Amino acid sequence: MTFLTETLAWLLDPAHWVGAGGIPTRLAQHLLFTLVTLVVAAVIAVPIGFLIGHTGRGRGLAVAISGAFRAIPTLGLLTLVALWVGIGLNAPYVALTVLAIPPILAGAYTGFEAIDRKIIDAARAVGMSEMQIVLKVELPLGLPLLIGGLRSATLQVVATATLAAYIADFGLGRYLFEGLRIRDYGEMLGGSILVILLAIVLEGLFALAQKLVVPRGVTAGRPTDIPGGSSRSRPVMELTIEEGNSHVRNE
Amino acid sequence: MTWIWSNLDLIWDRTFDHLILSVPSIILSFVIALPFGWLAYRYRSSRAVILTTVGLLYAIPSLPLFIVLPFIVGTSIRSPLNLIIALTLYGVALMVRVVADGLGSVDRDVRQSATAVGFSGWSSFWRVELPLAGPVLLAGLRVVAVSTVSLATVGAVIGAQSLGSLFTDGFQRGIEAEIIVGIVATVLLALALDAALVLLGRLLMPWTRRSAIGVTARPAPVIREVAA
Numbered sequence: 001m002t003f004l005t006e007t008l009a010w011l012l013d014p015a016h017w018v019g020a021g022g023i024p025t026r027l028a029q030h031l032l033f034t035l036v037t038l039v040v041a042a043v044i045a046v047p048i049g050f051l052i053g054h055t056g057r058g059r060g061l062a063v064a065i066s067g068a069f070r071a072i073p074t075l076g077l078l079t080l081v082a083l084w085v086g087i088g089l090n091a092p093y094v095a096l097t098v099l100a101i102p103p104i105l106a107g108a109y110t111g112f113e114a115i116d117r118k119i120i121d122a123a124r125a126v127g128m129s130e131m132q133i134v135l136k137v138e139l140p141l142g143l144p145l146l147i148g149g150l151r152s153a154t155l156q157v158v159a160t161a162t163l164a165a166y167i168a169d170f171g172l173g174r175y176l177f178e179g180l181r182i183r184d185y186g187e188m189l190g191g192s193i194l195v196i197l198l199a200i201v202l203e204g205l206f207a208l209a210q211k212l213v214v215p216r217g218v219t220a221g222r223p224t225d226i227p228g229g230s231s232r233s234r235p236v237m238e239l240t241i242e243e244g245n246s247h248v249r250n251e
Numbered sequence: 252m253t254w255i256w257s258n259l260d261l262i263w264d265r266t267f268d269h270l271i272l273s274v275p276s277i278i279l280s281f282v283i284a285l286p287f288g289w290l291a292y293r294y295r296s297s298r299a300v301i302l303t304t305v306g307l308l309y310a311i312p313s314l315p316l317f318i319v320l321p322f323i324v325g326t327s328i329r330s331p332l333n334l335i336i337a338l339t340l341y342g343v344a345l346m347v348r349v350v351a352d353g354l355g356s357v358d359r360d361v362r363q364s365a366t367a368v369g370f371s372g373w374s375s376f377w378r379v380e381l382p383l384a385g386p387v388l389l390a391g392l393r394v395v396a397v398s399t400v401s402l403a404t405v406g407a408v409i410g411a412q413s414l415g416s417l418f419t420d421g422f423q424r425g426i427e428a429e430i431i432v433g434i435v436a437t438v439l440l441a442l443a444l445d446a447a448l449v450l451l452g453r454l455l456m457p458w459t460r461r462s463a464i465g466v467t468a469r470p471a472p473v474i475r476e477v478a479a
Contacts, residue, residue, distance in 0.1 A: 003322055071397050071441040073404040075415055076434040079422035083430065159312030166408050167422065176318060180409060189322060192315035203310040 003185045007193065010186030021174070023194065030171040030198065033164075034157045037093060041100035041153060046146070049108020053142065054134055062109060066102035074099055074160045082167040092164035099160065100153040107149015111142025114236040143213045145236060151206035155199060162195050172198070254428040262417070266436060268331075269413040272403045273444070276335050277396050280342025281388075287343070288350020289376070302348060309344035313337065313405045329410040338402060342395045349391030353384030386459055389452040393445050400441040404433070414440070 010016065017023050052058045077099065082091035115138060123137045165173025175191025178184070255262070291301040316337050320326065326333040357380050365379040381388075404415030414437045421429030453460060 068438075070394075071401060071438045073401045073415065073418070073434060073437045075404050075407065076418045076430055076437065079418045080427070080430045080434065082422060083425065083427050155310055155312075159314070162312055162314050163405065163408065166419075173314070176314060177408070180318070185322075188318050192318045195315045196311050196319070199310050199312050200307060203307070207306075 003189060006186035007189040010184075010190040011193070016190075023172075026170075026172050026174060027194070027198070030158070030161055030173075030195075033089070033092070033096075033161050033171060034154065037096045037100055037157050037161075038104075038150065038154060040093075041097050042104055042150065044097075045101045045104035046108050049105045049146075049149075050112065050134060050138075052105075053109035053112025054130070054138060056113075059109065062105060066106055069099065069102045074156075075163060075166075078160070078164055078167060087167055089168050089170060092161065092168055092170075096157050096160055096164070100157050103152040103156065104146075104149045107146045107152075108142070111145035111149075111236075112138045114145060115141045140213075140215050141218070144210050147206060147210045147213060151203070151210070154202055154206065158195070158199050158202060252428070254426060255432055258429075262432060262436060265412065265414045265416055265433075266440065268416075269400070269403055269437070269440060272331055272334050272338065272406070272411075272413055273396075273399045273440075276338035276342055276399050276403075277392070277444070279335075279339045280346050280395055280399075281392055283339065284343045284346030284350050288347045289354060291347060291351040292354040298351070302351070305344040305347045308340060313341070313402055314408065316340070317406060317409055317411075331411065334403065334406045334411050334413075338399050341402060342399055345395050345398070346391055349388060350384070353387030353391070354380055356387055357383045382456065385452070385456045389448065389456075393448050396444045396448055397441045400437060400444060404437055 019025070049062075052062055074095070077095045078091060081095045085091050085094065119137060119141070120133060123133045128136065161171050162173035162176065165171050165177055172191055172195050175187050175194070179186070179188025179191060287301055287305075290297045292298070317333065318328065320337055321328045321333055324336060326336065361383065362375065362380065365375040370379060403413050404418065406413055407415030407419045414433050417429050417433030417436070421427070421433065
């Protein structure tokens with residue numbers, strides 16, 4: 001049980017909460033890195049995903065590419081890019097942006113695909129332009145799945161950013177590698193617990209966001225006096241496992 | 252290329268280490284996920300608890316899990332057993348939901364027919380529901396296989412040998428070819444295990460081959476939607 005007290009002692013030591021190597025600084029680095037990577041990946045993946053989802057074209061290619069990416073080990077990609085561009089933050093930024101794209105892309109186009117075709121036809125019939133259909137119909141209805149894609153991308157980036165401390169001096173992962181090197185159980189366990197907590201908090205926030213963005217008309221349930229009711233009486237929240245939606249971790 | 256020819260033994264050894272890590276994890280995930288998936292499918296109360304637990308388990312990043320696990324279960328941090336337990340946990344986390352979904356996808360009429368012709372709950376599970384859920388389970392298991400093979404490489408940074416050791420070694424010594432070989436070998440191994448699972452699926456579920464030429468086992472689910 002000594003390792004438990006060592007961990008607590010390490011976590012509660014005021015010296016670990018200040019300065020350049022302190023927990024707040026490392027946590028901020030980790031979060032900033034995750035945010036930048038996700039934003040860049042989303043800026044690339046979301047428009048392409050919407051285009052695929054709206055037109056239905058290029059889906060096969062997207063499935064094949066994201067399926068292939070799932071098999072690529074992140075540590076291999078990280079170390080390879082690090083050899084090419086040198087040690088530092090550039091390699092993790094490049095490698096992780098590349099890895100974050102497939103889940104976001106999958107979230108974007110499956111969100112559109114999960115929408116009942118009758119709804120799109122109805123939108124077109126009442127005179128909406130293609131742009132209006134995308135922004136006012138497909139986007140709100142597909143949002144839970146898009147956020148689901150962002151959620152798995154975030155998990156992947158937070159986890160792999162920990163791993164990236166192997167090639168760059170940044171983030172919470174430093175504590176894990178340093179603790180392993182000098183056999184300081186308190187430091188490696190304390191660091192691990194911080195990363196796990198961060199991942200679970202982000203997971204919880206995304207789960208909440210996914211529930212909150214479901215349009216009110218979808219959750220209200222179907223009216224009992226109208227036969228048939230809404231053809232989308234239930235929000236689509238989960239990506240079922242199928243080829244290429246890359247909703248799995250492989251950091 | 253010269254690096255490959257002079258290091259074939261090393262590549263083969265690491266591939267073998269990798270198989271020792273991933274194959275038991277994949278099999279154990281499936282076996283352990285079956286009862287939990289069934290519980291999640293069968294009872295509303297256990298469903299919420301089980302699915303939330305596996306969701307949180309799946310959210311835990313792998314490297315911290317590899318480090319924390321030895322202190323919980325008492326394995327040595329560099330031992331293959333430590334990695335196998337961690338990889339199994341991820342596999343279970345993924346598979347439980349798949350098993351629950353797969354069993355849920357079996358048509359209610361089919362289940363009632365099984366009861367009507369005299370299957371007990373136990374034999375109906377093994378001889379009706381499980382085989383019919385088979386294609387869904389196979390799809391899930393293929394995802395588990397590919398992600399397990401990929402995840403196993405992470406163990407290299409804590410000193411557990413696998414194809415991932417080619418990444419850490421190649422990085423430290425600046426050998427680009429070694430890293431590329433590691434990536435290619437990992438992907439090939441994942442594809443090989445995936446193909447093996449597909450083959451196993453064909454052997455165990457010969458009826459799924461027929462659906463390829465247009466014979467579907469179930470009527471279109473449209474009717475059910477209106478009724479519900």
